Amino acid sequence: MKKVVKIKVKLVAGVSVLIILLFLFNIFAIGADRSFKINDYQAQVRILENGDMQVSEIFEYSFDGDFNGIIRDIGIKGSDGLQYFKASEYFPEDKELNYDQSSKGDMITYRIYDKSNNERKLFLLEYQLKNVINLYNDTAEFYWKFFDESNTSPIGHVKVEVVLPGEVSKEELKVFGHGPLDGKVSIQENSKIVYEVYRLSSGEMVEARILFPTSLVHKGHKIINENKFAEIMKEELGWAKKADREKNFNILGILLIPLIILLNIFLAIRLYFKYDKELKPEVEIDYYRELPQDITPAVLSKLMSIQGVGTKDIMATLMDLVRKKYLKIEEIQDRKKKDYKFILIESDTKNLKEHESYLIQWLLYSIGDGRSVTLKEIKDYAKSSRTQRSFVHNYNNWAKKVGQEFKKYNYFGESKEGLKTAVKVIFMELGAIFLLLVLGILFRVQWFIFIPLLFAAGFTGFGVIVYSALIRKKTQAGVNEYTKWSAFKRFLLHFSNMKDYEIPSIVVWEHYLVYAISLGVAEKVISKLKIILSNQDMSLSNSTYLFFMTDRSGRLNSSLFNSFDKVFSSAFANTSTKSSTGSGGGFSSGGGGGGGGGGGAGAF
Template sequence: MPMTKVSKVVGLLFSLFLLLAAQPAYAEEHSFEISEVDIDARIDGDGNMHVAEVDKYRFDGAFNGIIVDLNTSGSDGIDHFQAFEVTEEQNIPLRFEEASVDDNKVQYKIYAQSADETKLFRFTYSIKNVVQVYADTAELYWKFFDQTNPSKLGSVNIDVELPDGADPEEITAFGHGPLHGAVKIDNNGVVRYQVSPLPAEKMLEVRILFPGSYVPGSAKIDAASKLDQILEEERNWSADTDSADGADDASVYGALALLIANLAAGTILYIKFGKPLRPDWKGKYYRELPADVTPAVVSYLMKYRIKPRDLMATMADLVRKKHVDMKMIKGGGGWRDKTDYTFRLINKRTDELQPHETMLIDWFFGELGSSGQVSLSSIRRQAKTGAAAFLKRWSQWQAEVVKAVDQLDYISFRKWIPRFVILAVVVQFFGFWFLAPEDWRWLMFCSIPLLFFKPKRKRRTKLGQTEFTKWKAFKRFLHDYSQIASREPMAVHLWEHYFVYAIPLGEAKKMIAITRLNVPNADHDHTYFDNSIFYHYDHWAGSFDRTMATAHKSANSGDSDGSFSSGGGGGGGGGGRGAF
């Protein structure tokens, strides 16, 4: 950096320092602080949120009142706003004016003459339809303060109370804002957030996941399944980084040449290493199982990842193979809370099984169970108390599945290619940054488009692409079965076999619908797929999804019952506090 720029930067910083140093003398004559904010938010069965907030103000100088800014985005609006001054004897109602600042922001000016004193203010309001219900979870995603808040808050305590009967084991909580924030889930299901302090212009957002059955009257319903996506988003969130630099007309042609070179290199990389290979088979439907592989292998072939439901599909396949028996146990306290599923090892021979199937049997029956038997509720408890060990075994099992895929030569793993692309980008980027003349340094950003051509570390081989195409056609066959094969019902033994693959293919619900229409009930003495089990596939598979969520939550949060990150910002709500 030239000395002239250094001098300008130093001069600017010195001027700002003088300005900030002079500011407190003026501010002390007329200022206020908000030392405490306590918020109680109650969710009702219709997905509305009822808020009661108490703020502690310290006034230095004379003020006419306070300002409450609320943001209604992500909801259907605010009702029943009231404001009070809290004294030892009573809550005194206060006059206020409501004004809409824009489409979503509402400002309340609350009149209360104050001078050189400390006061407590209480305001209550209801927010309509704040809970979003998906197919596999309900979500409260709400900002109580956003970047428009002009005031520093000494401490903020937020208690979110879910509807009656909330089970803390079914609740997952996250917080977005300062990293020193804390989240805790009480035994009664109340989620407590604490941040001290909350700086001005900083966001404080809550995100709570819980069963949709808690809010049966919710009007915000989406049929999509979002639980896995939300959990993955929260695990991987990181703060955004800003990068910017100037531009100069003298380097435009150089930038154009570099862009063309990078685009050409990227195109060659994509054609040679990224473009899917041509399969040896084509067709709309594949009417039988394409290959004798396990459901977990199919899942990795289709999606390059292993999900918790793929493990349950593997367990269901072991039931079909007569190695394991599965039973549903109902209690007397309600289907949602009391229904459990037990697995019993009935065939200990593993010579015909794949290594990852044998590992699953050893894990569930040898480590988690006793006397050759284990239940989903027992697995969930052990996942919570021994989260680190549980997740380690889960990772080992995933790795064993990947090993099976590799042995089948379905997927090629090439780490060096994406690393080479990243290295090329880094060399260009930092080469221009440190070595190029100042007017040309902005060309370092021309290397970034090359990242969009970075091949994945995994690509299906020709055999893998062929099998992928067949399984995709088989998935289409299952999905369209009622239209293309409506004359005759599917044989029970085929349905049993197809169903375990329908789980990783995402067609399990469709298979259940086919069964209700066409497939006769199976013989209870020969298969577990009877009306008491497979109709409730979502329940036992969802139970293991929640088990994995519990393990991740316990492993990530340590002593806390939730987690805080500096990410977020996608929820509704927002606003700030002030005085006038």
């Protein structure tokens, strides 16, 4: 009975923990899935004769998910505090809302309650701030931030209308705006000043500064016994000049971005025509009926293919060594499947190319017993975790030796002039941008203006440098040989259709066929040879490896090639798989000294 009770207690506890975890996960999921946007902010600010400020502001929110309300931070620095605050839903309903109020330093935070779910709403906030106007001997000053750097919510559009308490001519008004450089401030009729910003980013401020006659606020209390007009105008002039410099640098940066991109595109085109455009062959050839040059199949593969050597070239090299009678092939037939053994018959390899002798050393000595090696032994060696790394290492060494042999023929130019030119131009571009950046810092221009410019130069410049580093242009000799071997490849594919072509001996075809392997057309050639040899009285007794490609009826098939291809493809598939699983005008940028500091807005 006790055991049953214990099991039930454990079960209930486990289920309870699971429910709590699911509940918490659901809360986090809900929180992660919801979002809001502030599309628009409209404010009407009325300056009173006593120096107070009445504010009526409308926020337009778009909610995606469930929300309990909105947040508004209002800075009171530069005033004698709030006289009243009222919050309402303006659309879709018209109702007054409850709120909580807290303060920290000069910032008052209002949490306004109004549940919202996947909808658009307008909120009306009304409040009055006392004594916000500075009364100097020679001017009255309204200096106020509606949003400051602490605002974390971007706003799609901001418009603030400031209405003075009496009529005044435009000549008696001086208006300034601080914030984004694309912000606008204008003087309109009836002593109205309008501030407007599109796309206010988080961390950006919107600040108004207005100078007007003191007679408009004759009941004001914040009297400062000093002349300030000239000092303020000088300060604003300095900020305006700085803003103009920033705008000019911004325009310069914007103009330079497409210019640098176009310059780098032109540079890439120039590099192509000067260093990368293929030369024309000295002679155009349709068919080449004999071997163009005495090179090994692996070297041919480097000439003809961008990818370079592969497993097919190991096969071609082995068959060429069989043809040259350094190796011989022996067929092994057991109950399960057919296998092939490569037997060493000539150990003196001094007349071979280095990559040919290395292949014998690798396959017959490292994998085999020094006298022979079977395809199954090669496959098992590559699959074994103990010898797998050695297999890949030896293959890479063999490919490197093929590359060393390939370089001797000078098929490709070694010039790095294209890369040198690209590096010079890109560094000149980056140097010019760095100079502009230094000038910008000296003139106190915001440095992040140059980020898109640096990105454009760096991204496109890096692409040009990579391209120029990868340029591999064939020499005239390389183009001529490439053309001949391409014509030879066409001959191999079409020889059976040539009525005037005299079929050469089996020995010659064995020589041709090793190159057909590296050219990737061996199976097609074999299929055509089946037809021709079956109709010719030609013995395979003189062959070195074609004999092992005949079936019982004496007809050619590609079983030897297929077996070899499967073994090496499987071997490299195993090695790559295991190694990869290791794992009034514009705003200026100055200011910030005004009162207020409507910190920002948000939602909860």
